[in-house]
Amino acid sequence: MSLATREFDIVILGAGPVGTTLALLLAGSRHRVLLVEQREFAAGLQDPRALALSEGARQLLDPENAWPKAGSAGDGRCTPIESIHISQAGGFGRTLIDRENYRIPALGYVVRYGALMACLQQAFSKALQRCDGQLVCLEKTSARPIDAPSADHDAPHDPMGFWRNIELTGNGDPCTVRTRLIVHAEGTPPDNSKGVIARGYGQRAILFEAGLAKPHGQRAWERFTPQGPLALLPVDGAGGKRVSVVYTVPENDAETLLALNDVEILERIQQAIGPQAQFTDVGSRASFPLKLRLRQPAVAKRELWIGNAAQTLHPVSGQGFNLGLRDAAMLAQALRLALDPGSAPVLDRYARSRQMDRWGAAGFTDGIVRTFSTPFPALNAVRGIALSALDLISPLRHFVARRMIWGARAWP
16 A cells, blocks of 8 residues: 555544545645545445435535535435424424524535535545645545554554554555544444443334425425324425435334335325325335434544544434534534644543533434323323424524524534
C-alpha cells in the first residue's frame, strides 16, 4: 500500500455520510486527515434508501455544496417535508406542524441515500484537489487500531502516548500509520461492550414504498398504533403520490407480515393509518430489529465514536441520522483550531458539548415509543390530551419542532 506519509493528525474510519461530512468540514484545516473506507466509494451511490433529514442538516451541508437539490417537481432525490401530521390509532387528538410557522423552506427532507452520497463525494473530491496532501482517502481498505509496538520504522511505538497506531490492509501488503486521533464513523455500538447502554424494544421496522390515491402535498404522517409507530414520508418530489413507509411492529409479528402478499399488507397498513391516507400499491419489503444503543462515554484515549458508531436510536421522528451529522459538525468545529486534536482536554470538551444533544435525542425517541406503544386503552385519553395540547399550545409545539429540526440546542 502506497502512502506519501505514514503520519496523520486525524484518521476517520468510515466514508459514509457522517465520516465524509467530517472529512469535508476539516478540509483546509491545519490537520492532515486520512479517510478510510472498507468498500468502494461508489458502493453507496446506487443505494435507494430514503433518509429523513432535517432542515438543520440542509443548513449544514448546503454551504459545502454537498446537498442534493431537486432538479424538477417530480425529482425524487430530495423531497421537502412542509408539514407533519401526528395522530394515534383508536383515540382522539392530533398535532399538525407546519413549516410556515418557522420561516424556513421545509421542516425536513426525504433524501435518497445514493443522491446524498453523490453530492458528498463530489464536494469531497473538489476538496481533495484544493487541499492536496492535507486530505487523503483510501477505499477498499480495512483498518485496525493497534497499540502494540510496530516493526514499521515509519510508525514506531510511542511511549509518551502522543500517537495511536493503525494497521491498514488493502491492495498490496499491510502497512501501519500513526495518528493523533482515531474517529470511528462506521458500525454500531456492540450490545455487551463495557460502557454501552443497550435497550431492546421487542420491535422490528418493516420498510417499503407505497403509492397514494392522492398527492401527498409534501406532508409526512406519524401515526401511533398499539403495535408501534407508522411513518409515511413523501419520496417522489412535489406533486408526487409515493411515500416511504416505516411500519413498526412487535418482533413476533414481523415474519408473518413479511409473508403477506401485496393485497394483505395493503389492508393491514390501511387499517393502521385510518382515514389519513389511501394506499393504491406497495413495493418490496425489508425489515430490521429496533434497539437503543448508546456508547457512554463516546471517547477513549485518542479515540472517539460519532454517528451510528456512537449511538443508534429508534427511527421514530427521524432523529438518529441528523444526530450523527451534528456530531460531525461539532467535532469538526472542535478540532479545526486544536493544536493536538487527540488530546484529552479537546476530546473531553467535545464529549461534554454533545451530552445534551445525545441524551436528549435518546430520551426523546425512547420516551415517545414507550408512551405511545403501550397497548392500554385507558391511556388513549391521556395520549389524546397530550396530542391536542401539543397542537393548541404553540410554545410546546414549537419546542418539539425545533428539537426535531436543530437538536437539543436548536442550532444553528
